[in-house]
Amino acid sequence: MSSQKIKQTVDNTPPIESKVRRSLLNGLWMALSGLALAEIAWLVGSFLKPLQSTDSSVQAADIIDAGPVDRFAPNSVTAFPPGRFYLACLEDGGFLALSRRCTHLGCTVPWDPERKQFACPCHASVFDIRGEVIQSPAPRALDRFAVSIENRRVKVDVGTPIRRSAFRKDQVAHR
Template structure:
């Protein structure tokens, strides 16, 4: 009788240890998986590409000028009527960085020679659509560009421009 009780008790201890191992391993893999998810998920970094970027005061951008904002990877293109576009530097053909060529008065992609005007519209080359734009708002007197939410478009429309008022 005493031996049976002892055997039963040892078995339940073995079961307990088995469960303890299973729970520990589940916790370990769960934490590892969570760490991997956190590592790979897109981050909204304030002040840098992927988050909200302060471009500067509207009066810093003269009508007709195209200015590069490096930390946000976009250009501020100020239209002649005062409207502002935040154009993503990424070519809509295969993703190359598109420089603004002041000497040409246009964006000229170095990879396959797509050309875009100040509004980001395609004027030549294989790009299938205009440069993407980012939403622009005014906060504390500065233009704030939301680089987390690029907007793809088929053509330029004046309603896409931001007017600081």
């Protein structure tokens, strides 16, 4: 009987190999869980981090040198994609930098040189060369950027768009 008792006692205790395997699997499970939590934390951190502009020329100074005054013909519009604006040279030779964003819902508004107007492709708002609303649903004129003329060169400050309700003559920079 003593041999049967010894067999039962030995059979009831888990073998050492089973304990080692269990602790190895527990350690592996903990390591993978920690790795998954670190990845989730990295993703959340990346999502919450503010975006940075990749265009260093605009980011550095927020001033874009559009070129010499003589480059722009009266009653013309020139697109500047890096600065996200149009430079309008009005009939009198004055300059107005207009935002490319429609004031209705923010769609990009292309210039139509044949019709001499900006036409929003999203909801059919139409603006004239000065950014004034010709056809709604846009509630107000296109936003503008500050323009200065230094040494016969046109410079546009694209740091902050200037919200406006309508066109005024004092918004134009003259040669």
